Amino acid sequence: MNNFIDYVKLYCRSGKGGAGSMHFHRAKYVPKGGPDGGDGGRGGHIILRANRNYWTLLHLKYQKHIIATDGGKGGESRSFGKDGEDKVLEVPCGTVVYDGDTGEWLAEVKEDGEQIILLRGGRGGLGNWHFRTATNQAPRYAQPGEPSIEKNIILQLKVLADVGLVGFPNAGKSTLLSVVSAAKPEIADYPFTTLTPNLGIVAYRDGRSFCMADIPGIIEGAAEGKGLGLRFLRHIERNAILLFLVPADADDPQKQYEILLAELEKYNPVLLKKSRVLAISKSDMLDRQMIDEMRQQLPTDVPVVFFSSVSGMGIDELKDLIWTELNKAENRVIEISHAPIDVKVIEKDEPQIEGDDEPHTIYLNEQDDWDISKYKGIGWDE
Numbered sequence: 001m002n003n004f005i006d007y008v009k010l011y012c013r014s015g016k017g018g019a020g021s022m023h024f025h026r027a028k029y030v031p032k033g034g035p036d037g038g039d040g041g042r043g044g045h046i047i048l049r050a051n052r053n054y055w056t057l058l059h060l061k062y063q064k065h066i067i068a069t070d071g072g073k074g075g076e077s078r079s080f081g082k083d084g085e086d087k088v089l090e091v092p093c094g095t096v097v098y099d100g101d102t103g104e105w106l107a108e109v110k111e112d113g114e115q116i117i118l119l120r121g122g123r124g125g126l127g128n129w130h131f132r133t134a135t136n137q138a139p140r141y142a143q144p145g146e147p148s149i150e151k152n153i154i155l156q157l158k159v160l161a162d163v164g165l166v167g168f169p170n171a172g173k174s175t176l177l178s179v180v181s182a183a184k185p186e187i188a189d190y191p192f193t194t195l196t197p198n199l200g201i202v203a204y205r206d207g208r209s210f211c212m213a214d215i216p217g218i219i220e221g222a223a224e225g226k227g228l229g230l231r232f233l234r235h236i237e238r239n240a241i242l243l244f245l246v247p248a249d250a251d252d253p254q255k256q257y258e259i260l261l262a263e264l265e266k267y268n269p270v271l272l273k274k275s276r277v278l279a280i281s282k283s284d285m286l287d288r289q290m291i292d293e294m295r296q297q298l299p300t301d302v303p304v305v306f307f308s309s310v311s312g313m314g315i316d317e318l319k320d321l322i323w324t325e326l327n328k329a330e331n332r333v334i335e336i337s338h339a340p341i342d343v344k345v346i347e348k349d350e351p352q353i354e355g356d357d358e359p360h361t362i363y364l365n366e367q368d369d370w371d372i373s374k375y376k377g378i379g380w381d382e
Contacts, residue, residue: 005058006157006197009100011065015043015084017122017145018071020130024138025077034137037128038075040145043121044068044084050109054092055199057157068119071145074127084121092157094238100152118153122146159197161213162326164239166260169216171245172281174198175309177214180319204323213239237268241275241325248282248306254297275325276302279318284308 018040025033046068066089072081096108097118107116125143132139165173181200198214215236236242244260246253257278264271278298283291283306291306298304303321307314 005056005061006159008057008060008155010060010063010153010155011100011150012046012087012119012153013065013067013150014046014119014148015068015121016070016148017041017043017124018073018081018084019144020125020127020142021074021076021079021081022128022140022142023076035128035132035139036076036078037142038077038079039081039127039130040074040124040143041071041081041083042124043071043145043148045086045117045121046119047086047088047115048095048097048107048109048118049088049090049115050093050095050112051090052093052112054090057091057095057155060089060091060155068121068148070148071121071124074124074142078127078129081124083124086121088115089118089155091155094158096156096158098154098156100154103154106153119149119151122148158238159199159213161199161238162210162240163202163212163322164236164242165212165214165245166236166242166264167245167281168247168256168260171247172309173214173245176245176281176307177212179309179312180315181212202319202322204319208323210322210326212243236264236271239274241277241322242271243322244276244278244302245281246278248280248286248294253280253294254299257299275328277318277321277325278302278304280304280306282308282310284311284313 020040021037023035023037025036027033046066066087068087069084071084074081091109093110093112093114094108097106098104099106107118109116123146125145128139128142130143131141165177167173177198177200180202197216200212200214201209202212203209242264244257246256250256261272280294280298286294286306295304295306303325305314305318305321307318309315
């Protein structure tokens with residue numbers, strides 16, 4: 001079973017605000033006690049929170065409906081209704097939220113503990129105590145709570161790593177990750193051994209370290225959906241630098257590198273703005289003369305290093321080069337535009353978003369100041 005889940009679609013609904021109370025004070029020695037209806041409670045929010053202890057969205061795969069509770073009704077003696085319970089979605093750092101119907105980007109969380117309110121719970125209605133005036137001393141109406149908000153959302157994980165390994169299948173990406181870190185990716189001599197991204201922490205000098213991500217192999221036409229590249233190309237967006245791996249036994253290393261660049265450009269041209277390092281793997285099969293000849297055929301606008309994961313040749317040089325590139329200011333943050341994604345048409349058996357407006361209900365917008373005078377004289381039912 002594949003436990004790396006980086007895409008889930010959920011139906012979310014925040015809580016409805018509780019209705020205000022229409023109540024009048026009643027006591028044995030207090031004739032005509034007047035209105036004392038309390039306010040309704042706020043409906044529960046749907047909150048998205050980044051948690052570094054999560055690496056995938058597996059825990060949300062089977063939770064198709066996320067529903068917060070409604071706020072409680074107001075009570076007598078100006079008692080407030082109970083607030084609805086918030087629903088908090090714990091997600092890995094680097095999770096992006098899209099509208100499940102339109103594909104529009106909504107939000108994202110990157111740092112541990114960062115949280116946003118995806119859907120706000122409805123505000124509670126005001127009790128009739130707020131509507132008393134000198135000419136209307138017994139208002140027999142209260143305000144209903146704001147309605148809940150319903151939305152289909154898509155959560156999409158984009159792996160956060162300092163270095164992203166980019167290369168054709170069997171270029172030696174998983175082997176390199178297993179050598180420089182404690183990660184244990186599957187390694188075999190057939191294509192597409194890596195079916196999911198793998199992360200590893202690479203130890204550097206003086207206790208320093210950086211995170212490396214092994215992205216599944218990219219083939220020509222990946223941006224059009226061939227192979228596995230289209231599904232995992234988005235994970236490359238969050239990498240600070242891109243480490244292109246080309247095996248020394250490739251028929252044409254220069255052409256392989258150009259094909260990889262072309263696929264990244266088709267997917268998102270911004271990716272080409274990231275710093276790149278070209279590493280020639282399996283270089284232990286080359287002698288010094290062959291390395292010099294191959295270096296002359298490779299591009300000169302990108303740093304090139306020859307290494308071998310098996311023999312350890314050039315590993316330290318590769319780490320030094322990566323660390324140097326990571327510490328360049330322009331490589332720390334590369335903003336990626338959030339274009340809408342393609343979404344599937346909602347099936348008939350999936351929940352639909354429908355309005356539930358009620359007559360004689362006034363809904364307050366976020367910017368409203370709750371000025372009670374504007375609502376006096378309106379005949380609301382409790």
